Amino acid sequence: MGRALLILGALLLAAVIGFILSMTKWQIATNVLLGVVALVLTMVSLEIGLGLTIFLVPLTVQQQLGQLAAAPVRLGSDDFLMGCMLMGALVNMARSKRVFWVRSPLNAPLMAFFAACLISLSYIIAHRGFGPAFRLSFLHLLKWFEPVTLYFLVVASVTRREQILRYIVAGLSGCVAVAALQMAQHRIGPASSEEWYQLPSGQLYYRAASSFGTEGILGAYYVLFLGIILALVLAVTHRRARVLLALFAGVVAVMLLITYNRASYLGAAVMLVVLGVLSKRRATVVAIMIGAVVLGACVPTVMERFTMTIQSANLQSHSVQFEDSAAARLGLWMRALKLFVQNPVTGVGFWGQRSMGLYGATAHSQYLTLLVDTGALGLMAFVWIFWTIFHHANRVRHAVTDPWLHALTIGVMAGLSGVLVHAVFGESFDAFRLTSPLWFFTGLVMAILRMTPEAAPDAPPATTSSAAPPSGPASGWRPRLVPR
Numbered sequence: 001m002g003r004a005l006l007i008l009g010a011l012l013l014a015a016v017i018g019f020i021l022s023m024t025k026w027q028i029a030t031n032v033l034l035g036v037v038a039l040v041l042t043m044v045s046l047e048i049g050l051g052l053t054i055f056l057v058p059l060t061v062q063q064q065l066g067q068l069a070a071a072p073v074r075l076g077s078d079d080f081l082m083g084c085m086l087m088g089a090l091v092n093m094a095r096s097k098r099v100f101w102v103r104s105p106l107n108a109p110l111m112a113f114f115a116a117c118l119i120s121l122s123y124i125i126a127h128r129g130f131g132p133a134f135r136l137s138f139l140h141l142l143k144w145f146e147p148v149t150l151y152f153l154v155v156a157s158v159t160r161r162e163q164i165l166r167y168i169v170a171g172l173s174g175c176v177a178v179a180a181l182q183m184a185q186h187r188i189g190p191a192s193s194e195e196w197y198q199l200p201s202g203q204l205y206y207r208a209a210s211s212f213g214t215e216g217i218l219g220a221y222y223v224l225f226l227g228i229i230l231a232l233v234l235a236v237t238h239r240r241a242r243v244l245l246a247l248f249a250g251v252v253a254v255m256l257l258i259t260y261n262r263a264s265y266l267g268a269a270v271m272l273v274v275l276g277v278l279s280k281r282r283a284t285v286v287a288i289m290i291g292a293v294v295l296g297a298c299v300p301t302v303m304e305r306f307t308m309t310i311q312s313a314n315l316q317s318h319s320v321q322f323e324d325s326a327a328a329r330l331g332l333w334m335r336a337l338k339l340f341v342q343n344p345v346t347g348v349g350f351w352g353q354r355s356m357g358l359y360g361a362t363a364h365s366q367y368l369t370l371l372v373d374t375g376a377l378g379l380m381a382f383v384w385i386f387w388t389i390f391h392h393a394n395r396v397r398h399a400v401t402d403p404w405l406h407a408l409t410i411g412v413m414a415g416l417s418g419v420l421v422h423a424v425f426g427e428s429f430d431a432f433r434l435t436s437p438l439w440f441f442t443g444l445v446m447a448i449l450r451m452t453p454e455a456a457p458d459a460p461p462a463t464t465s466s467a468a469p470p471s472g473p474a475s476g477w478r479p480r481l482v483p484r
Contacts, residue, residue, distance in 0.1 A: 034056065034077070035080045035083070038052055038056075038081055038084045039088040041088070042087075042089050042091075042092060043088040043092050043095075046088075046092045046093065046153070049085050049089060050157070050440075051170035054171050054436065054440050057174070057432070057436040057437070058177070058178050058210075058221065058433045059181070060081060060211065060433070079432075082147070082149070086149055098157070099156065100153070100156055104450075105388050106442075109384040110145075110385060112384060113378065113384075116346075116374050116381045117350040119377065120350050120373060120375060120378060121134065121137060121138065121350060121352075122349075124349035124352050133352075136351065138350075140351040141351065143432070144430065147432060148439050150439050150443060151442055152443070154443030154446075155446050155447050155450065158443070158444065158451075161402060161404075161451075164404075164408070164448070167444060171228075171440065171441065172228075172229070174437070175221075175225045175248075175252065178221070179210075179222075179251055179252055181210045181211060182208045182218070182255050185209075186258060189206060207259060207261075208259075211433070212433055215261050215264075216263060216425075216426050217426075217433065217434050218259055218264075219261040219263065219264025219267070220264060220419050220428050220434050221433065221434050222252050222255060222256040222259070222268075223268050223271050223422060224415035224416065224438060225252060226249060226252050226268065227271045227274075227275060227414035227415025228408065229248055229249045230249055230275060230414075231407040231411030233246050234275075234284060234407065235403045235404070235406060235407035236403060257295065257296060257299060258299075258302075260305045262309065264422060265296075266422070266425075267419060267422035268292070269289075270421045271415055274413060274417040278413060278414065310323075329365075332364050337371075339353065340368075344375055345376055346374070346375040346378075347370075347371070347375035347378060348372060348373060352372075353369070353372055362427060365424055366424070366426065366429050366430075369427055389416065390413060392445075393412060393445050396448050396452060397413070399452050405448050409448065412442065412445050416442075419434070419438065
């Protein structure tokens, strides 16, 4: 009887979904179908659902699926996919009697940042009440924390080395798809002449952005994954895997170059420096740096794009003339600092300078934007989050002996360093397609921390009992990693 009711319910659900799909545009129909697939697969297997999510999120396209309240906030396919996956994950964890919220080093910093953001909204309430500006800011705050749920799901569910390796493959597969799409766009060319950009020399170039919409965020995405891929290349001993990873690293490096994004170039340089410091194969990293410089020098548009920032410099008068984009960004930074001085502690509200239209553009810097929006409290909490990540990742780096997991930890530290540098020149952490893999791989590193007794300061003392230890992330037992 129960099986018959389950089959009947599935048929009714399929009929309703089919009716909805037949009455909507194909883009929305595709989004709904992918969301339902993610929901069902995650309910059946949390590992499959998470792997599918980390693969699909960078490929999602912003389609308007609706609006929330009176605030002009659009729900994209990424939000719908994440919502369906999260619902499926909660059902799966409830069915298997696992908890979503587990102890981790980032719990306190994340809660502190959320609290600072909530406190900052008091400025919007005082000046605009609970109107559209407040609703818009609050919904964007929830959206900022939406990919953070991936971190908690990963930390709560990952307990085995094999899981981590499969997630690495899923994440790298998504990066392959992003690079292939960008390559195809670059080959086909822009859809209109307005998408061509002109260098001072008159040379035209096209910045294909794959599914990301902006080449800056795509470049930061590549910096994150390039750090992970290169760390794996340096650590893996399996010849075929190393060759494939090295070829993929070369493709990603070329795709990064043709984003023509200067902040991404700088982030990649910092990523390589951090990778050289953390890796034991420093000579190889130096060779990679030299190869990257030679590769960039072989592309005239890349060199001109990088060197065009400073138009002229007069050492006698101590004056420097920047190109228009850099000069405009410096002006926005100065305006942001003046706005911060007016509300230095709590800021003007998370996303407040945009929701209230305090001036025409954002600060074009993640740190200055946070300083203006959430004040010194929010920025300190934000710094606390990433200081904690690096602190505990470094402990994992010293404790873990498995080459794959050791390389993943180093790669995340190097890639995250590059992204943090990139954030100086843009609101990188507001981009869902970047922060989703970032929090996902951060969760994997913190899961390794829970799996490694040597890296966990609160690990229980070894027991002499012959009974098998309890399994699962909810227990206090942390399995020792066995190198392979």
